[in-house]
Amino acid sequence: MKYYMLFTLLMALTGCKETPRQHRTPSGLSNDTMVRAEVPHPGKRIMEQECYICHDPKITRARRIAPPMESIKRHYIDVGTTKDEFTKALIRWVNDPRTESKMLGAHAKFGPMPYMPNPDDAVTQIADYLYDNEIDRPKEFDLYFAMAHPNGVGEGECECFDDLALEKEYAAIGLAHAMAAQAELGRNLKKAIQEEGTVGAIQFCNTEASKLTDSISVMRNAIVERVSDKPRNPDNQANAEELAYLESFKPKLSSKNDIEPVVQIEDKGVRVYYPITTNALCLQCHGKPDKQVRPETLSVLKYLYPKDKAVGYNVDEIRGLWSVDFNAND
Ligand code: HEC
Numbered sequence: 001m002k003y004y005m006l007f008t009l010l011m012a013l014t015g016c017k018e019t020p021r022q023h024r025t026p027s028g029l030s031n032d033t034m035v036r037a038e039v040p041h042p043g044k045r046i047m048e049q050e051c052y053i054c055h056d057p058k059i060t061r062a063r064r065i066a067p068p069m070e071s072i073k074r075h076y077i078d079v080g081t082t083k084d085e086f087t088k089a090l091i092r093w094v095n096d097p098r099t100e101s102k103m104l105g106a107h108a109k110f111g112p113m114p115y116m117p118n119p120d121d122a123v124t125q126i127a128d129y130l131y132d133n134e135i136d137r138p139k140e141f142d143l144y145f146a147m148a149h150p151n152g153v154g155e156g157e158c159e160c161f162d163d164l165a166l167e168k169e170y171a172a173i174g175l176a177h178a179m180a181a182q183a184e185l186g187r188n189l190k191k192a193i194q195e196e197g198t199v200g201a202i203q204f205c206n207t208e209a210s211k212l213t214d215s216i217s218v219m220r221n222a223i224v225e226r227v228s229d230k231p232r233n234p235d236n237q238a239n240a241e242e243l244a245y246l247e248s249f250k251p252k253l254s255s256k257n258d259i260e261p262v263v264q265i266e267d268k269g270v271r272v273y274y275p276i277t278t279n280a281l282c283l284q285c286h287g288k289p290d291k292q293v294r295p296e297t298l299s300v301l302k303y304l305y306p307k308d309k310a311v312g313y314n315v316d317e318i319r320g321l322w323s324v325d326f327n328a329n330d
């Protein structure tokens, strides 16, 4: 009974039966929703065809080449902006994208928008659609937008801020995973050397090292791996991308600059790379054959790893890379 009354009331309020179904600016929201459901707004179609090549909210952050349309909307429509003003501003921009930008951050980050001829009435339709409707926005958009514009939109803003903040956060997470694995490996390796000598400790590296990184991976819900350009175990061969990062770390290491992890934000998740460097302890198994690596160690290594490339290192060299993969939303 109650529901029936509510239903009749709603029908009366929205005037669903009485109003002819034509397009008009929404005053009663539910009515507008019904109209929209039946006749897609022409501005939506034009926008998706002409503008979403670059402004599509579905383009991921890593592949973005222009600000998402929702961001444009928020820079162009303020509390007091009328539809007419917004329409004029949009037409002015589309007709001449070299005119004064309202989105300096986006302009700096993505470069200029190329000029593409779009008739004014098409842009008027887009403006009409944008002004009256909620549009799709990228995942987590509200959060990043707030981070990028702590003082609201306007002068001095920087659309790049959100990326930097996010990358730093991911770098810290990835590095923490890698360092946890490194600490655990180091601790166990030292213990094995103390208790069983170098040759005995090879056994630890051979059977336990990868198990240990695997268990850290499970514990931390990430994929934590050690890879190398000159691997001892062929399973640890770095792929092309990892090789490129590994090379890029080498000059940084020799110039003693602070090394920052490399962060890659991808569709599937986040990848963080950080170099693994040698110290004196490593050389008994990774140093110069017959000098730091004693013959008895070398023969065991050769037996276990006939294709061993991981010798000949000195201290403070890049032995490999931590490659950490995790889900950005965890
Ligand atoms: C080929 C890629 C591309 C297409 C297609 C495109 N844009 Fe853009 N647009 C950009 C880039 C890049 C920027 C950032 C440059 C800037 O803001 O100066 C931008 C920025 C904008 C801005 C913000 C301008 C400002 O104040 O800085 C508006 C408004 C805009 N686009 C509207 C549109 C509309 C409407 C369409 C469709 C009719 C469209 N764009 C199609 C690339 C594109």
Ligand code: HEC
Pocket (backbone or CB within 6 Å): 189, 198, 199, 201, 202, 205, 206, 207, 209, 210, 226, 227, 228, 230, 231, 232, 233, 234, 236, 276, 277, 278, 279, 281, 282, 283, 284, 285, 286, 310, 319, 320, 321
């Ligand atoms: C007791 C000998 C020994 C010592 C000491 C040692 N390693 Fe290794 N290392 C190995 C063995 C054996 C492997 C192969 C592990 C496997 O099969 O997964 C290995 C593998 C690695 C790998 C993985 C890539 C590859 O080559 O397969 C890295 C990275 C690495 N070691 C770095 C170091 C660093 C850095 C140190 C010093 C802190 C060090 N190791 C000390 C024996 C040793």
